[in-house]
Amino acid sequence: xxxxxxxxxxQRAMDLLRFATAGxxxxxxxxxxxxxxxxxxxxxxxxxxxxxxxxxxxxDEYTNLALLTDGLxxxxxxxxxxxxxxxxxxxxxxxxxxADTPGHIQYTRNMVTGxxxxxxxxxxxxxxxxxVEQSRRHAFLCSLLRVxxxxxxVNKMDLVDWSQEVFERIADEFTAFAAKLEAPDLTVVPIxxxxxxxxxxxxxxxxxxxxxxxxxxLEHVHIASDRNLVDVRFPVQYVIRxxxxxxxxxxxxxxxVASGVLKPGDEVMVLPSGLTSRIAAIDTAxxxxxxxxxxxxxxxxxxxxxxxxxxDLICRPNNAPAVAQDIEAMxxxxxxxxxxxxxxxxxxxxxxxxxxxxxxxxxxxxxxNSLHRDEEAVELKLNEIGxxxxxxxxxxxADEYRRNRTTGGFILIDESSNRTVAAGMIVEAx
Amino acid sequence: MPPxxxxxxxAALEAESIFVMREVVAELERPVLLxxxxxxxxxMLRLAEKAFAPARIPFPVMHVDTGxxxxxxxxxxxxxxxxxxxxLVVASVPEALESGxxxxxxxxxxxxxxxxxLLDAVEKYxxxxxxxxxxxxxxxxxxxxxxxxFRDEFGQWDPKNxxxxxWGLYNGRHHAGESIRVFPLSNWTELDVWHYxxxxxxxxxxxxxxxxRQVISRDxxxxxxxxxxxxxxxxxxxxxxxxxxxxxxxxxxAAVESSADTVEKVIDEVAxxxxxxxxxxxxxxxxxxxxxxxxxxxxxx
Ligand SMILES: Nc1nc2c(ncn2[C@@H]2O[C@H](COP(=O)(O)OP(=O)(O)O)[C@@H](O)[C@H]2O)c(=O)[nH]1
Ligand SMILES: [Mg+2]
Numbered sequence: 116x117x118x119x120x121x122x123x124x125x126q127r128a129m130d131l132l133r134f135a136t137a138g139x140x141x142x143x144x145x146x147x148x149x150x151x152x153x154x155x156x157x158x159x160x161x162x163x164x165x166x167x168x169x170x171x172x173x174x175d176e177y178t179n180l181a182l183l184t185d186g187l188x189x190x191x192x193x194x195x196x197x198x199x200x201x202x203x204x205x206x207x208x209x210x211x212x213x214a215d216t217p218g219h220i221q222y223t224r225n226m227v228t229g230x231x232x233x234x235x236x237x238x239x240x241x242x243x244x245x246x247v248e249q250s251r252r253h254a255f256l257c258s259l260l261r262v263x264x265x266x267x268x269v270n271k272m273d274l275v276d277w278s279q280e281v282f283e284r285i286a287d288e289f290t291a292f293a294a295k296l297e298a299p300d301l302t303v304v305p306i307x308x309x310x311x312x313x314x315x316x317x318x319x320x321x322x323x324x325x326x327x328x329x330x331x332x333l334e335h336v337h338i339a340s341d342r343n344l345v346d347v348r349f350p351v352q353y354v355i356r357x358x359x360x361x362x363x364x365x366x367x368x369x370x371x372v373a374s375g376v377l378k379p380g381d382e383v384m385v386l387p388s389g390l391t392s393r394i395a396a397i398d399t400a401x402x403x404x405x406x407x408x409x410x411x412x413x414x415x416x417x418x419x420x421x422x423x424x425x426x427d428l429i430c431r432p433n434n435a436p437a438v439a440q441d442i443e444a445m446x447x448x449x450x451x452x453x454x455x456x457x458x459x460x461x462x463x464x465x466x467x468x469x470x471x472x473x474x475x476x477x478x479x480x481x482x483x484n485s486l487h488r489d490e491e492a493v494e495l496k497l498n499e500i501g502x503x504x505x506x507x508x509x510x511x512x513a514d515e516y517r518r519n520r521t522t523g524g525f526i527l528i529d530e531s532s533n534r535t536v537a538a539g540m541i542v543e544a545x
Numbered sequence: 546m547p548p549x550x551x552x553x554x555x556a557a558l559e560a561e562s563i564f565v566m567r568e569v570v571a572e573l574e575r576p577v578l579l580x581x582x583x584x585x586x587x588x589m590l591r592l593a594e595k596a597f598a599p600a601r602i603p604f605p606v607m608h609v610d611t612g613x614x615x616x617x618x619x620x621x622x623x624x625x626x627x628x629x630x631x632x633l634v635v636a637s638v639p640e641a642l643e644s645g646x647x648x649x650x651x652x653x654x655x656x657x658x659x660x661x662x663l664l665d666a667v668e669k670y671x672x673x674x675x676x677x678x679x680x681x682x683x684x685x686x687x688x689x690x691x692x693x694x695f696r697d698e699f700g701q702w703d704p705k706n707x708x709x710x711x712w713g714l715y716n717g718r719h720h721a722g723e724s725i726r727v728f729p730l731s732n733w734t735e736l737d738v739w740h741y742x743x744x745x746x747x748x749x750x751x752x753x754x755x756x757x758r759q760v761i762s763r764d765x766x767x768x769x770x771x772x773x774x775x776x777x778x779x780x781x782x783x784x785x786x787x788x789x790x791x792x793x794x795x796x797x798x799a800a801v802e803s804s805a806d807t808v809e810k811v812i813d814e815v816a817x818x819x820x821x822x823x824x825x826x827x828x829x830x831x832x833x834x835x836x837x838x839x840x841x842x843x844x845x846x
């Protein structure tokens with residue numbers, strides 16, 4: 116990759132791909148990320164020099180690329196990754212944001228966090244060990260969070276003599292498992308993160324593999340149609356009303372388009388009131404636009420004066436989300452100090468709307484390794500996942516999470532500690 | 546799908562940053578934007594302008610003035626604040642030295658003593674949300690920072706106890722005296738910032754572009770000879786063509802050799818460079834492997 120290409124003005128028009136990485140300890144996640152950064156020339160000499168110095172001081176036999184991502188002191192001391200770290204690299208085709216999440220079961224919440232915004236997830240397995248309990252859990256979490264694209268990287272192929280048979284056995288087993296999870300799009304790549312095989316270029320050691328290198332796949336995987344352009348959902352974030360002598364009578368509803376395409380002249384409905392109007396204009400600081408679609412941040416003006424505030428939602432009259440106070444949801448509990456219990460009351464944030472909620476029922480706790488449902492469960496502890504029913508103090512303007520990641524996701528907040536204690540995915544709202 | 550529905554990465558980053566700024570204004574009581582006159586804070590101010598247009602930016606800006614300034618940067622700050630009709634709060638390190646709130650550190654740099662001055666101003670004005678221009682690509686400890694980063698009543702960061710951040714659902718709740726640091730540029734890289742400066746036609750303090758200057762070479766870095774940095778021992782001042790990649794405390798921010806005197810040339814240079822911007826220009830980050838993490842825990846930006 117020649118540098119002038121990344122500098123060219125067209126580079127302002129690359130797409131953005133966000134991906135999360137998952138794997139068990141020592142499967143080679145940090146090495147893979149280091150390799151991707153290295154092969155795309157995204158590593159800087161001073162970063163490399165710092166890593167080499169630390170590696171040498173610790174007595175590592177080789178430059179430990181994992182040190183590039185393990186940023187906090189405690190992590191370096193313990194040689195593990197304890198939080199989500201974000202990394203950036205670009206090729207002339209795309210800019211990438213990596214959410215590097217640790218693999219241990221005690222870090223499920225971090226993986227859920229990284230997956231919540233990911234277009235794609237990379238799951239690593241060690242070719243010598245094959246699928247392990249954790250690989251299945253990672254795949255399950257990606258499907259729970261509805262990450263649209265999944266890539267299984269069978270790593271350390273150098274240690275199994277680049278064996279096609281080993282690769283295919285793992286690929287087949289994973290494909291069968293993923294089919295049960297309705298994983299939308301799965302790709303399997305045999306790699307050696309350490310040696311660079313099938314990372315930026317096709318491996319010469321595995322001529323039997325006919326697919327693309329990992330980087331080629333990341334650059335070309337089709338993500339544009341992952342966006343929902345059908346259901347118009349515009350959560351009102353902030354009302355812009357200039358107190359100014361030059362701009363008078365301006366009233367605009369600012370927000371980020373969650374899904375669908377909005378156009379001036381469209382008939383719209385405002386929830387929860389149900390009042391209707393038409394879009395008069397869609398403004399941005401660079402001037403009005405003819406269309407707004409995700410993820411644009413715009414300001415919508417309506418033809419009629421209706422009372423709209425933060426937390427309301429603009430949609431089309433014939434395609435509206437549920438206006439609901441009874442919510443069925445999957446929950447990942449993220450708080451270590453107190454478990455979730457039936458009867459617990461929390462603050463709930465859903466799009467730009469904040470309400471209070473009470474847990475009415477816990478239907479089951481899911482064993483994320485076996486997918487067994489424990490219906491006797493009475494609480495959810497840190498990193499546990501369950502299905503429950505909530506009642507909210509005011510309606511949510513909600514879609515099923517499987518249909519809309521923005522209007523289907525919510526968080527719970529503990530009202531005394533103010534901590535974010537759970538991630539929720541709406542299954543049904545009424 | 547019609548190509549019209551494409552969104553470039555720069556447009557996506559801009560949309561995300563605008564969303565973050567609007568969330569803060571909608572949910573927190575007294576936000577303030579840290580404005581140093583550096584390129585990241587200039588981009589952040591531009592995003593604030595865009596987020597609330599046609600209304601004015603609905604919060605003041607604050608400059609933590611170390612007293613070690615580049616005059617070009619101060620002029621720029623004052624001009625920009627006047628153009629946008631903003632209120633400027635100056636948290637002054639020289640005044641804090643005078644009042645005894647802080648004492649000069651042994652090496653004369655003021656990076657560390659800025660923190661109590663910043664926290665003092667936050668308390669005095671009761672700011673509960675502080676926009677900072679830090680980016681996750683700058684440094685390893687920053688790579689783990691949240692977009693909404695909670696600080697306790699001492700302004701401290703606890704990296705092991707951060708709030709999970711899911712989807713675009715930011716949690717800005719806090720008790721009185723606590724605050725949230727907000728980083729709208731979290732997902733931007735140095736190159737993104739420069740592409741955006743070019744796209745928006747943003748004007749920058751002149752020291753970001755190549756110019757001739759008297760410098761000395763110290764610890765492998767080029768420092769401008771000025772009232773804060775004087776040659777020591779065998780150091781010989783010489784004239785070099787340089788520019789600044791970051792603008793911090795004038796007593797410890799180094800310049801890089803460069804002939805990039807336009808934004809396009811700077812972009813070429815940034816795309817080709819092989820050294821991180823802090824590694825190239827900040828004497829303060831070289832001290833130890835965990836220098837930044839330690840300063841951030843104490844409340845540094
Ligand atoms: N032989 C071989 N070793 C690898 C490969 N990838 C990673 N490793 C080694 O596996 C160990 C764990 O790797 P690391 O990246 O720290 O794993 P993580 O815990 O998933 O981040 C290190 O000793 C790596 O050098 C590979 O493709 N081949
Ligand atoms: Mg690791």
